[in-house]
Amino acid sequence: MPSHHPRLTELFSPSLVAARMPRIGEWSPVPPVADRGTWEAVGEATRDRVLRAASSTPAQPWPSLSASLYARFARDGDRRDYQAPAAARRERLGWAVLAVAMDPSSTAFQNEVLDGVWALCEETSWAFPAHDFRVLGSHGRTSGLLPDPDHPTLDLGASTTAVLLALTDAVVGDELDRIDPLVRRRLRREVSLRVLRPYLERDDWGWYDGTTAKLNNWNPWIHSELLLATALTEESDDVRGALISRIVKGLENYLAAQPRDGGCDEGPHYWWRAGASLFECLETLTSLLGTDAGLFGHPLIRAIARYPLATWIGDGWAVNFADGPARPRETWPSVLHRYGRRTGQPDVCAHARALRGDANSSLPETGGLFDLRRVTDALFDPTWQAARPGSLPLPERSWLPDTQVLVARTTAGTERGLLLAAKGGHNDESHNHNDVGTFIVALDARPLLIDAGVGTYRKETFSPHRYEIWSMTSEYHNVPVVNGLGQPPGPGFRADDVSHRYDGTTDELTCDISAAYPPQAGLARWQRTFRLIREAGSERVEIGDAWTCSASPRSLALHFLIGADVAAADEGGFALVTPPVGRGLSLNWDTDAFTASVETVPLADSAFTRVWGPAVRRLVLTARRPATEGEHVLTVRPTERPWA
Numbered sequence: 001m002p003s004h005h006p007r008l009t010e011l012f013s014p015s016l017v018a019a020r021m022p023r024i025g026e027w028s029p030v031p032p033v034a035d036r037g038t039w040e041a042v043g044e045a046t047r048d049r050v051l052r053a054a055s056s057t058p059a060q061p062w063p064s065l066s067a068s069l070y071a072r073f074a075r076d077g078d079r080r081d082y083q084a085p086a087a088a089r090r091e092r093l094g095w096a097v098l099a100v101a102m103d104p105s106s107t108a109f110q111n112e113v114l115d116g117v118w119a120l121c122e123e124t125s126w127a128f129p130a131h132d133f134r135v136l137g138s139h140g141r142t143s144g145l146l147p148d149p150d151h152p153t154l155d156l157g158a159s160t161t162a163v164l165l166a167l168t169d170a171v172v173g174d175e176l177d178r179i180d181p182l183v184r185r186r187l188r189r190e191v192s193l194r195v196l197r198p199y200l201e202r203d204d205w206g207w208y209d210g211t212t213a214k215l216n217n218w219n220p221w222i223h224s225e226l227l228l229a230t231a232l233t234e235e236s237d238d239v240r241g242a243l244i245s246r247i248v249k250g251l252e253n254y255l256a257a258q259p260r261d262g263g264c265d266e267g268p269h270y271w272w273r274a275g276a277s278l279f280e281c282l283e284t285l286t287s288l289l290g291t292d293a294g295l296f297g298h299p300l301i302r303a304i305a306r307y308p309l310a311t312w313i314g315d316g317w318a319v320n321f322a323d324g325p326a327r328p329r330e331t332w333p334s335v336l337h338r339y340g341r342r343t344g345q346p347d348v349c350a351h352a353r354a355l356r357g358d359a360n361s362s363l364p365e366t367g368g369l370f371d372l373r374r375v376t377d378a379l380f381d382p383t384w385q386a387a388r389p390g391s392l393p394l395p396e397r398s399w400l401p402d403t404q405v406l407v408a409r410t411t412a413g414t415e416r417g418l419l420l421a422a423k424g425g426h427n428d429e430s431h432n433h434n435d436v437g438t439f440i441v442a443l444d445a446r447p448l449l450i451d452a453g454v455g456t457y458r459k460e461t462f463s464p465h466r467y468e469i470w471s472m473t474s475e476y477h478n479v480p481v482v483n484g485l486g487q488p489p490g491p492g493f494r495a496d497d498v499s500h501r502y503d504g505t506t507d508e509l510t511c512d513i514s515a516a517y518p519p520q521a522g523l524a525r526w527q528r529t530f531r532l533i534r535e536a537g538s539e540r541v542e543i544g545d546a547w548t549c550s551a552s553p554r555s556l557a558l559h560f561l562i563g564a565d566v567a568a569a570d571e572g573g574f575a576l577v578t579p580p581v582g583r584g585l586s587l588n589w590d591t592d593a594f595t596a597s598v599e600t601v602p603l604a605d606s607a608f609t610r611v612w613g614p615a616v617r618r619l620v621l622t623a624r625r626p627a628t629e630g631e632h633v634l635t636v637r638p639t640e641r642p643w644a
Contacts, residue, residue, distance in 0.1 A: 008251055008255065012285060024233075024234065033104050051102065054098065055099075065089070070135075070146055080456065082128070090370055092112070093120065093164060113168065117168060117187055126152070131153055132155075154205060155218075162195040163224075166229040168187070191229055199246070216266055224373075247281075267322035268308055268311040279305070283342070297343070322430065334377065335378075353387045392413075404425045406530065408421075415444060419445075420532040421441075422437075427490055428489065435451070435477040474486035474487035478559060478560050479513070481559060483521050488518055492515070495515070499511075507531070512527050527544075538637075553626040556623040557623065563616050567598075573596075575598070585639065589621055599620065
């Protein structure tokens with residue numbers, strides 16, 4: 001039976017790599033400073049923005065990265081106090097590299113690059129404290145507060161630093177040589193010692209093959225950066241070839257773990273470092289080796305490109321199953337636009353261009369993860385630069401049978417109306433929440449029945465205490481609680497008999513979620529049916545539940561998390577969901593079978609408040625007389641006017 005994924009180790013065999021691999025200095029994805037025609041053709045607005053950003057920092061000291069900051073993660077679980085200044089250093093260097101390329105006569109910008117490269121090379125570790133093997137006490141390391149420079153950890157922090165330095169080398173390396181050739185030599189040495197050699201010589205990278213960690217965004221993200229670091233800084237032809245061949249095998253490991261439908265079980269926020277990074281890997285490989293072997297026509301590669309389109313709600317909102325905010329903080333539409341072009345999918349390109357809106361086509365806002373690779377790729381992509389504005393395609397339905405996710409809206413191509421997103425899945429997904437059988441309902445491109453998302457990452461987030469965090473638990477997702485029990489984590493806690501049907505007016509997803517609950521819940525069957533019904537004048541969503549228990553449960557409740565104000569009329573069997581602006585929702589249930597209560601869930605974490613404000617609400621429908629068997633339908637309709 002043919003493999004469902006491209007066999008990269010056959011398409012890019014070691015012999016092909018050896019025959020086609022360019023020598024160092026013969027290939028680069030970016031023009032050097034000496035290519036004045038290319039750099040001087042950059043638009044005036046972009047040039048001005050770069051020079052302003054780079055000019056804002058030279059009089060300031062470089063952010064400090066003290067040992068005590070690194071130790072904070074081990075001591076109290078804080079990640080941000082170290083990662084924020086580390087990111088600020090890298091962003092500052094990135095702006096300085098662009099500034100030198102646009103104004104090579106500026107001694108101040110040259111000194112900024114010199115200081116930035118030296119500062120990064122003097123850091124004891126490029127790995128984040130939350131990932132360092134010694135800090136975590138993993139992989140046979142004795143635990144401690146600080147990293148061991150003799151045993152570097154290759155994580156996202158290390159790879160992003162390596163690629164930033166590699167691109168610095170490619171763009172302004174000749175300028176560094178004119179200052180002092182030692183700088184470039186040291187840059188390449190540090191990239192080799194901290195990243196390339198450990199990757200090649202050690203086998204304790206679980207993200208490489210899934211042995212000790214899930215094959216998630218880490219694999220393509222790190223590999224996309226290793227590819228450039230290898231091509232641009234590794235001076236040995238033999239080592240460069242060995243690195244590329246190992247990367248090819250690592251990417252094949254990742255592709256083998258991907259579902260045929262192209263879905264990303266990490267959610268749309270992470271797709272930009274999963275599917276998008278995979279595309280960048282393939283783009284770099286095919287350019288570097290001068291052949292694509294039909295790779296971009298493969299069904300899986302084409303399907304992966306469609307995931308952002310499938311999960312977009314509109315107006316900045318996305319279907320945020322798993323970790324990730326409902327309003328994604330990081331999107332790089334230029335990458336998706338190239339991906340759509342390479343795979344021949346105009347609607348993917350249209351989606352990417354619509355995401356860009358009126359923003360600068362190349363430059364991100366300051367204060368985040370500065371990705372020099374993505375900036376320069378966009379900067380020198382004339383098709384992207386010239387792309388005309390357009391509207392979001394917004395497909396009527398996207399059904400991902402392997403990922404078990406349905407996203408359906410009442411009318412294609414418009415944000416107005418109802419949108420239903422529902423999932424089956426299992427509770428061992430990447431960045432998992434215990435949420436088998438949950439759903440989201442949006443109206444006019446605003447989620448109202450919601451997935452809260454994830455809070456600021458801390459030590460507990462990726463520890464045995466993960467499911468003590470409220471937003472990870474099923475009790476704070478839109479699923480049942482039976483005998484006081486929610487869903488546990490683990491691959492066996494899953495949806496069964498998952499199917500999708502469309503009859504011309506209704507999209508319907510059905511699944512049995514009883515296996516998602518522990519035996520103590522006493523469930524023999526819990527069939528959940530999601531329907532988006534497009535009847536003219538009566539569009540609605542129905543959430544149907546039909547259950548069979550081994551004995552009458554002591555308690556049974558249906559939970560619904562709501563991202564707006566809720567006014568419930570218990571005896572009337574309805575509630576009104578009222579957002580600050582625009583239309584709201586009416587929710588109707590069987591008041592003879594269930595009582596209703598509304599709880600306020602206060603929010604303090606900025607990761608939540610920036611999306612939802614100071615609180616969300618939880619509507620709890622509690623069975624009056626829990627029985628061995630039962631059925632219920634929650635009906636969700638749009639209101640025709642705002643409610644006060």
